[in-house]
Amino acid sequence: MAAPVPLRPDFDAEGLRALAKGARDPAQTRRLLVLSAIDAGGSRSAAAALGGVGLQTVRDRVMAFNACGPDGLIDGKAPGARPRLDAERREALRALVEQGPMPAAHGVVRWRLIDLAQILFEDHGVSVSEQTLSRVLRGMGYRTPSARPRHHAQAPDAIPALKKLSPPAGRRSRRLSAASQ
Numbered sequence: 001m002a003a004p005v006p007l008r009p010d011f012d013a014e015g016l017r018a019l020a021k022g023a024r025d026p027a028q029t030r031r032l033l034v035l036s037a038i039d040a041g042g043s044r045s046a047a048a049a050l051g052g053v054g055l056q057t058v059r060d061r062v063m064a065f066n067a068c069g070p071d072g073l074i075d076g077k078a079p080g081a082r083p084r085l086d087a088e089r090r091e092a093l094r095a096l097v098e099q100g101p102m103p104a105a106h107g108v109v110r111w112r113l114i115d116l117a118q119i120l121f122e123d124h125g126v127s128v129s130e131q132t133l134s135r136v137l138r139g140m141g142y143r144t145p146s147a148r149p150r151h152h153a154q155a156p157d158a159i160p161a162l163k164k165l166s167p168p169a170g171r172r173s174r175r176l177s178a179a180s181q
Contacts, residue, residue: 004044005062013040019070031061031073084126085136094140
């Protein structure tokens with residue numbers, strides 16, 4: 001059996017307990033207490049039972065502590081999944097959105113998320129959900145189109161003239177007023 005990995009000499013058991021007392025991260029506190037038990041002369045098996053982990057985990061924690069000190073016992077943020085749309089594909093998506101659809105070629109007059117997802121799958125072989133595509137486009141500064149798109153040459157002053165006017169509230173139709181008499 002190999003000799004256990006020794007702890008750093010610049011921390012003693014009491015110093016580790018003091019660090020554990022002031023630690024904000026509960027996992028770091030548990031790990032510091034396990035290391036203080038080892039430094040106080042306890043066996044690694046007893047320290048592993050104290051921390052509720054195995055001997056290999058205790059060894060890994062000792063290695064992390066020796067390499068980075070108390071900060072090495074804090075869990076880092078998980079990296080997460082690799083993004084499906086890398087920089088090259090995002091630029092292709094940006095160019096596609098900026099160019100806009102060609103009705104003869106694409107069969108639509110305005111991009112929908114499902115259309116963009118289909119084109120990304122056909123051209124780049126990447127399958128992206130509509131929700132993910134929406135999040136990516138929002139991150140790129142694009143917004144979903146309004147429910148009632150306006151013509152590019154529409155005059156804002158002409159809109160009120162084209163709206164239907166409702167009859168005044170006090171005026172009744174002839175048929176209703178004749179029937180009530």
